Amino acid sequence: MPYNLGMNQVTLVLPFALPAPELVADLIRAMQAPALAALLTRTSAQQFFDFDNSTRVLPHEAWLAHALGLGPAPARVEAGVGFAAAAMRGFGLDPADGVWFLVHPVHVQISRNHLLMGDPRQLALDDAESRALFDAAKPYFDEIGKPLLYGDAHTWFARADDWAALRCASPDAATSQNLNAWMPEGPCALATRKLQNEVQMLWFNHPVNEARQARGAAPVNFFWLWGGAQASPTPAATLSGAAGAGPTLFTSEVPAWLAALAEPSRRAASAPLVLASNADDALVVLGGLAGAGLNSDWSVWLMHLQMLEREWFAPLLAALKDGRVGSVRLVLNHRDAYAEFTSTRGAQRKFWRKPTLNKLIK
Numbered sequence: 064m065p066y067n068l069g070m071n072q073v074t075l076v077l078p079f080a081l082p083a084p085e086l087v088a089d090l091i092r093a094m095q096a097p098a099l100a101a102l103l104t105r106t107s108a109q110q111f112f113d114f115d116n117s118t119r120v121l122p123h124e125a126w127l128a129h130a131l132g133l134g135p136a137p138a139r140v141e142a143g144v145g146f147a148a149a150a151m152r153g154f155g156l157d158p159a160d161g162v163w164f165l166v167h168p169v170h171v172q173i174s175r176n177h178l179l180m181g182d183p184r185q186l187a188l189d190d191a192e193s194r195a196l197f198d199a200a201k202p203y204f205d206e207i208g209k210p211l212l213y214g215d216a217h218t219w220f221a222r223a224d225d226w227a228a229l230r231c232a233s234p235d236a237a238t239s240q241n242l243n244a245w246m247p248e249g250p251c252a253l254a255t256r257k258l259q260n261e262v263q264m265l266w267f268n269h270p271v272n273e274a275r276q277a278r279g280a281a282p283v284n285f286f287w288l289w290g291g292a293q294a295s296p297t298p299a300a301t302l303s304g305a306a307g308a309g310p311t312l313f314t315s316e317v318p319a320w321l322a323a324l325a326e327p328s329r330r331a332a333s334a335p336l337v338l339a340s341n342a343d344d345a346l347v348v349l350g351g352l353a354g355a356g357l358n359s360d361w362s363v364w365l366m367h368l369q370m371l372e373r374e375w376f377a378p379l380l381a382a383l384k385d386g387r388v389g390s391v392r393l394v395l396n397h398r399d400a401y402a403e404f405t406s407t408r409g410a411q412r413k414f415w416r417k418p419t420l421n422k423l424i425k
Contacts, residue, residue: 073379074130074392076348078123078235079356080368081395081402082423086361091420093365098376100418101411102383102391108405111425112137114396119143119232119245122401123348126394130346131324133292137401142230145292146320147220153323154214158294162227165290165320166211166219167234168196170281171242178242181281183217183234183318184354188283190216192271196283199269200262207258218320221288226251231289236398238357247288255288262286290320317350349375356397384411400425 114122128134128144147163172179193216204211230248237245272282355364382388
C-alpha cells in the first residue's frame, strides 16, 4: 500500500499532472479518475500559483527544493536550485567542501540552427557504457581542476568552486527546448561550453557510441551540468514546514539523482516504492507522468494517470475516509504553474461538492 497506517499527512508530488491550459479540457473529457476528482474537489485548502520558468527549473523542482530545505520558496527562486551536494550523499559520496554540480550524459540532436536534448529517461544507458564514457571524459575535467565523480549510469558529479555563480537549467526544463536558450549563463559560462565541446568531440567516435548507433540507439554525445550547491557539513534532511521531520519517499520512476535525496538505505533499486514505517508524514514523488508530458505523448499520459488512479488516488481516498491518513496533499504542475490541493476526512464529508476534474482548470 502507498501509505503507512497512522500517517498524519501524505503529500504526493506529481510532475506534469497539471495539464497545459490549451489541452486541459480535452484531457479531462478523456480521464476516468473519480478518486482524483474527489481529492481535488472536497478540499480544506487549494491554490494555484503561476511560475516563472526563466528561473531555469520547473515548478515541482523548485517546490521540492524548498520542501527539502535546499532552496527558497518557489516564488523566490531566481536562478536554479542546488540539489547536487544532497544527491551525492544518496550515492554514498561525501561532498566535504566546495561547490558541486550534477552532470548527466545525454543525447543532443544537432541541427543547423539549434540543439535539442532528448529526454534522458529514454536514453537507456547501462552502467558499462556510462563507465567507459566517464573514464574517457574524466581527464578533461581533471585537467581544468574539476574533479569528476561517478554516481550511477545517468548521474555524475563535478566539483567546480569557481563556477558557483553559473545559472544552470535542470535537464527537464531544457528537454525538448532549443538549448541555445538554456545553456549555462554567467561567469565562466564560456569555460563550461568549451569543456562540453571538448567532451562532445571526444565521444563522437567513441566505441560506446559506435556500438549504440550500430544497434539503432541514440549516441551519448553531450553532458548536461546543473544543480550547483555548496557542500555543508550537515545536510538538510528535514521537510521545512512539516509537522515532524518525516523522511522523504520516492518511487523508482523519478530520476536517480532525485531518488538519491532519500536515505541511501531506503533507496532499493528493486523496490517500486521506498517506505519508512515510523513516519508521521510522507512526501512521495510520482514521476511517471513527466516523460509523457515533456514529450507531449498524451495517450501514454492518460494511461499512466489511470494507473495512478488505481494504485494511489483510490487507496489514499479510502484511507482518508476511514481515518488511516489524516490529510492528503496533491502538488501538480506543468511548465508555467503549479497547484496544491489538500483534503481531509472532514472535507470528504462535504457531499454537496460534486467531484469534478474541472478543478484542474485554473
